[in-house]
Amino acid sequence: KKKFQCVFEGITKAGNPTLLNQMYTELYITEGGTAEVTDEHEVRQIEIASRKPDRRETTIRQEDIFKASPGRDEPIRTVLTKGVAGIGKTVLTQKYTLDWAEDKANQDIQFIFPFTFRELNVLKEEKFSLVGLVHHFFAETKEAGICSFEDFQVVFIFDGLDECRLPLDFHKTTILTDPRKSTSVDVLLINLIRGKLLPSAHLWITTRPAAANQIPPDCVSMVTEVRGFTDPQKEKYFRKRFRDEEQAGRIISHIKTSRSLHIMCHIPVFCWITATVLEDVLETREEGQLPETLTEMYIHFLVVQAKVKKVKYDGGAETDPHWSPESKKMMESLGKLAFDQLHKGNLIFYESDLTECGIDMRAASVYSGVFTQIFKEERGLYQDKVFCFIHLSVQEFLAALHVHLTFINSGLNLLEVKQPTFWLLKLFNTPTLQSLHQSAVKTALQSPNGHLDLFLRFLLGLSLETNQTLLRGLLTQTGISSQTYQKTVHYIKERLSVNLSAEKSINLFHCLNELNDRSLVEEIQQSLRSGSLSTDKLSPAQWSALVFILLSSEEDLDEFDLKKYSSSEEALLRLLPVVKASNKACNLSESGCKDLLSVVSSQSCNLRELDLSTNSLNDSAVKFLSASVKSPHAKLNVLLNVCQLSEENCEALSLVLSSQSSSMRELDLSIKNLQVSGLKILFAGLQSLNCELNTLLSGCNLSDRSFEVLSSVLSSQSSSLRELDLSNSDLLDSGVKLLSTGLKRSQCTVETL
Template sequence: MNIGRGLSEIPSHLKDVQQKHKETLRVQTETLRVNTILTKEKVKIFQLVNLYTELTVISTVRDRTLVEHELLARGRDHEEWRKKHLRRELEKIRTDQLFQSSFSRRKSKSGSSAAVSGVAGIGKTTMVQKIVHDWATGKVYPHFQFVFSFRFRDLNAINCRINLRNLILDLYPYFGNILGELWKNPEGLLFTFDGLDEFKDSINFADNRRNTEPQYMCTDPEDWCEVSDIVYSLLQHKLLPGCSVLVTSRPTALHLLEKAEISVWAEILGFVGEERKEYFNKFFEDQSVAAAVFNHVEENEILYTMCYNPSYYWILCLSLGPFFTQRERKQQRVPKTITQLYSYYIYNILKNHGREIESPRDVLLKIGEMAFTGVSKKKIVFRNGDLIKYNLQPSQFLSGFMMELLERDDSAQSVVYTFPHLTIQEFVAALAQFLSPYPGNIRKLLSEAHNKEDGRFEIFLRFVVGLSSSQSARPLEEFLGPLLHQTICGVIDWVKEKVEGQIGKTERETGKRNLLNTFHYLFESQNKTLARVTVRSVETLTFSELRLTPIDCAVLSHVIGLCDTIKHLNLGGCSIRCEGLQRLGTVVHKCQVLRLAGNQLEDSGVKLLSAALRNPDCKIQTLELWYNGLTASCANDLSSALSTNRSLTVLNLGNNKLGDSGMKLLFTALRNPDCKIQELRLDDVGLTDSCTEDLVSALSTNRSLTDLNLGSNSFTDRSVPALRSLILTRRSLERIC
């Protein structure tokens, strides 16, 4: 409302054109065309307003120096972003706020520019479509009299000099000769440019020639120049100063805008929290199916992590939906791992399009070999030359796996090919290893890929190991025939060798990370016998100071759950928090020593631990919980668990803020004659003189405690006599600090 104040009313002779323009944009943007290559339709059309789910956009752009795989990196950080947003450390921007001055980092009197970044498939194009649609229907940005929307992919087709007037008239010819009227009020104009990373021309905002040499300058809508000069001049407010510009880009091209006159920087995080559930509800007409699919995904941390990205959502919904809508699909076969999910993804393509070619196995092998070369060289765009090299012909079947995109180089327009997502490329590359009649040395290939330090093969390797599982291979074998047994055996032997070689080598961070990666292989394989054989002699697992995601914790839970030998689990400083502990909650009771210091589990985490301590099969003898953000709110659960537990002998609660009220509840548990605790560390937990009487009473009753640490609490001289008396009367208390 504040933005709209003081704007002049649009001249009457422009109102008719404005209404026609709004109607044109409304029609152009009201539907959403989505490639659904898993079905016979291939393209599905939705009403935008019915499917669109608001994405989380934050007013910052983070460091882009990432060496990890995109899916893993985002999964590792996404929950942290959500928490920061809840704590108001990250400010969320609605799409109707992108030009608000409160979000501007750079003030400009000549206009406003906003840059929105986001990874592939996160929804940048759909967001721009929604903004244009909402403007056309009068829902947002009423102060903009006209909005002009361009895609860099379309601008690539222009191979001659052009001016802004003709650029607009090519798309919206009904503006005729009235554009000159629009130039008089640039404050009422918004230009959107989607997909900077797809632009064939370079725009260097640090290049001073654009400001000094006439051939690069574009200061008038009638000036004939290159498309890149027009975009540059609009963003730098040299052309139509006062207008607003929105540009979107993948992070890979974001550096091009570092020197640009950008007022608002923003990043699309994707779906966070309830937005994920909302998308499932909109995707499935049957809400019972939507609920069933969402519940399955939510229970599987690996699948749930994928849900931040709309592209992954399509894979999840299209692959999982049939399991909850078709009676012949048995519920126990619903995919549990990412490999199983992608197996059904390919299965559905084969089911709908496999009859279009003579030998799906041969064609898929060639596609997979090309995909593997791409993974090796970090290549995601393939040209006709690549297809010829691998003896592939454009076909309906091929388009089921690869998207065709138009690209323009200096000479002509051509078609290029890309997989719908990098993970699909990696899966097909992994599948190819099992289709070749000449397997080669699969163990050597896997070892070389495993030793790459830039993470490019991380998901590929998980897919390869996952495909060695009969449960993952079964749906594919229906159309491709049996996967090569020799390769399967080689993969299993390689995994066994890796796990056994890395057990015990966890002194350094690299050793811990390598062992964790091999545990991920065990999880993807779902081979219980392999897991038991490889971890059968392990008594200690140490991942201290290695940051673990909820996915990592789910994998550890899987491994520990299959092995009865692990006695010592050290996850100190792993930042697992409550979400990670929730994944481990069903197995931690099996360990004798459980070190969880410095994880910020908070009170909700202790509630989960208390359930493990109450388990009648609990074997936990040592529990370290110092520096975990605990307060008096968790004391009742912990006290209840300690009153029934018969295994715990060492408990460290230091550096938490339990306070007198919380500790009084715990002292009640200590008075229980069956309490077995021998060592108790309560340094810096917020004790004062007011709890001295309860402490003395508890310790006078308890006969098992021999070691007590009360350091760094707020006792005064008033407590000294009572504590001294306790020491004198409790001869069994060998050490008190």
């Protein structure tokens, strides 16, 4: 414990940029407790998260991670914690261990063994028993003669599953139950995670979302997610960093004006990068213009680090040129490493990775020593050193810079995987920057998961003359013709005229922002402000601009009303991404309902309330609705004004209510004629043990027989109804008597009538 306390206090005092205000990092239990896996670029995930300020999940503290929540019977053995790069997963596990080491929490635990997959990767070719692995990393246990952990309360932490290079095959692994028997590290881990080895131990695994599915769901007791800064927490961070209230206010206002910067500040590490840059800009230029785009922000960040190196390590003055020949060579090497390894999907680098890029271990240590806030060396607590960039976005920026520099200096387009005829073509055609940009846009659009989205924004942003001026000294050639710039803008607008997915269109608009072209967006904004927007005449590019504006708005997307724009099916189809991000949808066209309902079952859909008061749904549409609402991903919990229900529709809706995966909490049956047979079928669903509906609204003409059925629902032991609204029903004395019979039963849960 003393050793851990010393180690982690050292990490904290070192000022590691990821250790930012631990009090802000919050852990949330994800709805449903399952690992929803997405392979989308993390910037897309952050953008989606930024549109969902209403967090309904349960918050838990890291010290309570293995404590079962109220109503949970089975103990928690394995916790899987997701979170994008730089969000604070490692900090969370370190804080958990430090609090234990300082006797602040979890004193019932005898041992905590924190491992990182970075360290375990080094042992890929070696064999250990579980006891031997613990002895290898934690020599104190071996010295104490501890060779059995069955009688202790033990927690294993495995940090960074997404960085694992071990072949974790859960389907073809030998079963191992003896903790003293040696095998490969991957077999050891699989049996530990499956509970075959040391089943009494607790396991905490952290990962980026894209790798979460490497662990089978039946091996995970609970899934949690580290969410980044909320908007108030972003402000709190900058006010804490900048004590001058006026300066802090100016910085916060500036970040809010740039949607790209504001979204990225969701990540604690980006807040640190932003603060580092803005502090330098405000100190060196009294009335200097603050960076407005991501590219500009990262260029400033690079320049700040070059200045630090020049002054701190080279003995230069603040006024000296930032880029010495040595610094340029370092940055070129790091850029090549960033691009080559990004292409392979590697975010951490071992000796073999460095050698491939022409960097030896000694040089890498020098780079990490002088560019400490860009590239870092990590020895781990017990193992050989590995290297990484401080954040994925920094690697993406340097990769884009490398591609840009290579093209400017040699005319070589690195995005073309094979160019056997390149030099032959160069004899007849001089490659242009425009051709590089076009190939980059094409390549990014072909990526189904947006893995080149941020890289593309940086690459295009680097072509701006203002940004090239900032990089003077690193770039040997500056100045790009306005004609080239305009051709790139024109090409992007042409691509926006093709039917693209919402995510791809949104990224192209971010690309236009990086190129300082906001003409399309400003045109639609002007029409919205003046109330003269006519959706009948919008081009595909203008539709995309409207979607971008609505999704980028700081206003909470609480209710989507199609009438504001159009009641046509085309309008609904074009605006489906906005519907997905909204909490409530109403005034939808009947013809577009099927398309809408497919959205309801989407994993990323945020829709909680659906108002069908203007729709006359036929049987097939209701069946489709029922199937969508039953999806494990559906978050819809309010269904209003379901009209013209046939007996067949009642059966479909009843199955929804009784489905274990249904999230329905409120149902409005404001209809005119509902047959008793239909009511019986529907109310059968309400009596199901799985039904969690707590509000029923009904304006239909209920007969005495209908009230008799409703009465039996109210007195059912499994009923979860809390509110019953019969304000538009024709209640006769006989109906009141029948209703009262159900209401007075001890099993009745109704609180509001």
